[in-house]
Amino acid sequence: MLVFETAAAAAAYMEPIDVRNGEYLVVFDSEGRKLGIEVGFESRPGMVGLLARRIEVVRLVPLDDRPDEAELASLLRSFLADVDGRHELAAEASLAELIRRTADVALTR
Structure with missing residues (x-):
């Protein structure tokens, strides 16, 4: 079991390849709401702010409002x-x- 202070910290820890391979079975927030695990892309600035690059990131998204x-x-x-x-x-x-x-x-x- 892994425990993180925030959902952002958990998402930063997770590797996109592990998410695609089903390494994480379930994610909850501290109130008991289930969070979905998604892999997406974000643009990040390249060297000296020149060429932007797209990187894979893990996002945790609410699945249900009810805990x-x-x-x-x-x-x-x-x-x-x-x-x-x-x-x-x-x-x-x-x-x-x-x-x-x-x-x-x-x-x-």
């Missing part, structure tokens, strides 16, 4: 139980606490 907190919480509980063994925390924790704990564990692995 699915239950699905995200279930994924986080499962992850925490597998890597941390703290079933009691996972069973009682709010979504915010699950996200915080997951970030703590995922960032130290």
Whole structure:
């Protein structure tokens, strides 16, 4: 499981080839909304602002305005139980606490 501070940080981390190869199964924001993963192109200035070049970029786009907190919480509980063994925390924790704990564990692995 990967955890990022922002959607922009997650998109910057993802490689377009990995997205095309299906390396990322699902992406959620911190409120439980699913985000779609797209590969597109952007123009970037070349050397000294001369020739613009097109590069592939990953974009995360909202799929639904309604959060699915239950699905995200279930994924986080499962992850925490597998890597941390703290079933009691996972069973009682709010979504915010699950996200915080997951970030703590995922960032130290």
